Amino acid sequence: MIDSEHRRQAEALLRYINASPSPWHAATTAAEWLEEEGFQCLDERAPWELQESGRYYVIRDDSSLIAFIIGTNPLPQAGFRIVGAHTDSPGLRLKPNPLQQTDSLLRLGVEIYGSPILATWTDRDLSLAGRVALRTDTPEKPAVCLLDFGAPLLRLPNLAIHMNRKVNEEGLKLDPQTELPLLLAVSGEKAPTQDHFVQLLASHMDCDPHAILSWELNVYDTQTGAFWGQDQEFIASSRLDNLASCHAALSALISDDESTATRVCALFDHEEIGSESFKGASGSFLADILQRIGCALALDEESTRQALAASFLISADMAHAYQPNFDWGYDAGHKLIVNRGPAIKTNANVRYTSEAYSQALFIGWCEEAGVSWQHYCHRSNLPCGSTIGPIVSSRLGLRSIDIGNPLWAMHSIRESAGVKDHGDLIRVLERFFGSPAIPVNA
Ligand code: ZN
Numbered sequence: 001m002i003d004s005e006h007r008r009q010a011e012a013l014l015r016y017i018n019a020s021p022s023p024w025h026a027a028t029t030a031a032e033w034l035e036e037e038g039f040q041c042l043d044e045r046a047p048w049e050l051q052e053s054g055r056y057y058v059i060r061d062d063s064s065l066i067a068f069i070i071g072t073n074p075l076p077q078a079g080f081r082i083v084g085a086h087t088d089s090p091g092l093r094l095k096p097n098p099l100q101q102t103d104s105l106l107r108l109g110v111e112i113y114g115s116p117i118l119a120t121w122t123d124r125d126l127s128l129a130g131r132v133a134l135r136t137d138t139p140e141k142p143a144v145c146l147l148d149f150g151a152p153l154l155r156l157p158n159l160a161i162h163m164n165r166k167v168n169e170e171g172l173k174l175d176p177q178t179e180l181p182l183l184l185a186v187s188g189e190k191a192p193t194q195d196h197f198v199q200l201l202a203s204h205m206d207c208d209p210h211a212i213l214s215w216e217l218n219v220y221d222t223q224t225g226a227f228w229g230q231d232q233e234f235i236a237s238s239r240l241d242n243l244a245s246c247h248a249a250l251s252a253l254i255s256d257d258e259s260t261a262t263r264v265c266a267l268f269d270h271e272e273i274g275s276e277s278f279k280g281a282s283g284s285f286l287a288d289i290l291q292r293i294g295c296a297l298a299l300d301e302e303s304t305r306q307a308l309a310a311s312f313l314i315s316a317d318m319a320h321a322y323q324p325n326f327d328w329g330y331d332a333g334h335k336l337i338v339n340r341g342p343a344i345k346t347n348a349n350v351r352y353t354s355e356a357y358s359q360a361l362f363i364g365w366c367e368e369a370g371v372s373w374q375h376y377c378h379r380s381n382l383p384c385g386s387t388i389g390p391i392v393s394s395r396l397g398l399r400s401i402d403i404g405n406p407l408w409a410m411h412s413i414r415e416s417a418g419v420k421d422h423g424d425l426i427r428v429l430e431r432f433f434g435s436p437a438i439p440v441n442a
Contacts, residue, residue, distance in 0.1 A: 002233050006423035010235050013247045013422055014225030017237050021129035021148055022218035023063040023269045026087040026243055028146060030065050030250055030267065031057060037254045039067060044288070050296040058289055062131055062144065063087055063269035064279035066289045067253060071262035076303040079310030080290060081433050082264040082398070083252070084281065084388050085245035085317065086271030089238070090114030090411045092121065092180065092219040094128065099197045100181055106192065107181035108154060110219060114272030118180070119172040120413040121219075125152035126182060130217035134207060142213055149204060152222050154182040182219065221413050228416070233339055236416040240407055242271070244422060245316035248405075252429030262293065263433045271317075271388055281388035287396055312361070313400040314432060315353060315389030316425070318417070319343040319376045321406030334377040336406040339418035341372035342425050345402040351386040352402035353393050362401050362428075369431040371424040374406070 002010075016033075020026035031041065039055040042048055050056065050070050057067035064087065071078060091113050098108040112118070129148040136143050161167055174180055189196075195209065202209035225237030249265045266289075270280035279285055294304035319342075322335035336343050344359055345352040354362075366373045378384040393400035405421040 001231055002419045006420050007232075009251065009423040009426060010227070010419040012251070013244055014235060014237055016247045017239050017243045018224045020087075020239070020243060021127070021220040022131075022146075023087040023089075024131045024146055024216075025129060025148065026239075026246065027059050027063045027065040027267070027269075030067070030087075030246065031059060033250065034067055034254070044292075048292055048296045050293065060279040060285050061269075064285055065267045066264065066286060067250065067267075068262065068264040068289070068293065069253065070293070070297070071260050073260050073262075075262055075294065075297055075299060076306040077310060078261045079307050079312065080264050080293075081261045081435065082266060082286075082311060082313045083249040083429055083432070084266045084268065084286075084313055084315045084392055085249050086242045086269070086281070086388060087246060087267050088114070088269045088272050089241060089243070090116040090272045091413075092116070092182075094130075094215075094217040094219070096214075097194045099184075099192060099194050101187060101189075101192060104186050104188070105183060106185040106187045106196075108184050108197070109181050112176055112180070113218075115411055117409070117412045118174045118176075120409075121180075122156045122158045122172065122174075124156070124413055125222045126154040126156070126219050127152055127222045128154065128217045129220055130215060132201060132205065132215040132217075133213045135211045135213050145205065147201070147205060147215070147217070150222070154184055154219065156180065156182055223414070227419070233419050234416050235419055235422075236414055238413055238415070240415040240417050241318040241410050242316075244318065244405060244407075244417060245425075248422060248425040248429055249316060251426045252433055255426075255430055258434070261433065261435065264290070266392070268388055275388060275391050281391045282395065286392060290396070308397055311396075311398050312358070312432075313353075313389070313393055313396075313398045314362070314429065315387055315392065315400055315402045316429075317387040317389075317402070317404045318407035318410060318415075319345055319404040320378075320410060321408045321417070323408055329379070329382075331377055331379045334375055336374050336376055338406045338408070339420040340406075341366070341374055341421060342403050342405050342428060343374045343376035345376045345404060347378065347384050347386075349384070350390055351384045353389040353400040354402050358399055358401035362403060362432075365431045365435065366428050369424075369427040371428050373403075373428075376404075 092110040095109040133142040268281040275281040389402040
């Protein structure tokens with residue numbers, strides 16, 4: 001049975017995901033939540049003055065966010081407690097000139113972002129959300145706004161089985177160029193120009209079409225998250241990978257009342273495409289922020305290095321839950337059961353950063369939080385995925401562990417996970433953030 005606190009935390013997660021149909025929304029929704037909790041927004045272009053126990057956050061390019069609380073313990077000795085996760089999810093993104101007309105049908109051309117399970121995008125009530133840049137009097141300062149159409153706007157209808165007789169034997173294969181454009185309308189016009197799409201954006205935003213300079217738009221499923229299962233012990237939603245970990249990290253950060261160690265949540269865009277960008281985990285964002293914190297606290301270079309050496313990173317990203325219908329996909333000794341706690345992810349080739357020491361620490365935190373945990377290891381005859389852990393820990397020289405809650409159907413448009421696991425992960429992360437101010441690596 002799921003207790004009311006776990007249920008409440010899962011409801012909060014689904015609200016967060018519903019309000020975050022794109023990575024730009026994910027950062028903005030997080031920022032609004034942080035503001036309510038007394039966090040102050042910092043601008044990377046301005047000098048910073050940070051106070052002990054002060055709560056702050058920084059957003060880089062609208063979709064990566066780092067939030068932190070300055071601890072009361074001396075940073076060079078206590079180090080940073082960092083939880084990392086990612087704000088982006090695989091899916092479809094609109095092309096700059098998306099409009100296509102075939103006979104009388106208008107379609108929008110898309111690119112594939114990351115590695116979605118494409119077949120799951122068929123027959124869903126799709127819409128668009130993202131950011132739009134509007135013209136102002138100053139070319140250097142376009143006004144960037146979030147956009148969410150909300151209601152179903154687009155669709156990728158399947159081909160009837162009568163024209164695709166082998167679909168159940170061979171699976172649905174979609175050509176990304178010719179078979180992914182999304183149906184928008186029937187048009188009487190001979191050859192509508194791209195202006196037609198700009199008009200659509202402008203009418204939704206209630207602005208002059210000439211004001212629209214550029215945009216990035218994410219395709220998403222308008223179906224909101226739901227509870228399911230015999231005891232409503234599971235949740236289903238888009239973007240659980242990895243907004244569930246973002247939500248757990250922020251929940252744990254916010255719940256802190258005694259800020260002894262300096263705690264950091266680093267939520268990066270672009271994980272699903274390799275993290276190589278100025279706001280991705282491979283960029284300078286986290287290093288810059290940690291260094292800025294050191295500077296604002298008047299630490300010299302050596303003291304900042306000491307702080308990094310005493311720090312610890314939990315890289316939180318979802319893990320593959322066992323689905324018995326596909327038993328062949330799993331290693332027999334590492335079948336993650338949903339609602340039996342977060343997984344410690346290991347890989348001998350360091351696709352995950354977990355090692356004996358960091359695992360020992362994490363197990364200790366789980367035990368103290370009263371949370372069970374599991375081991376995940378991929379099948380030896382399948383290539384293993386990775387996440388931000390190896391990138392961030394190697395760039396910054398941080399000891400680290402890769403963990404994550406069990407998830408069914410990773411990269412499907414509708415993934416599912418456990419209610420209990422979400423609340424349990426929050427408890428472990430709270431315990432981690434509250435760990436005594438001794439160097440973690442001592
Ligand atoms: Zn992920």
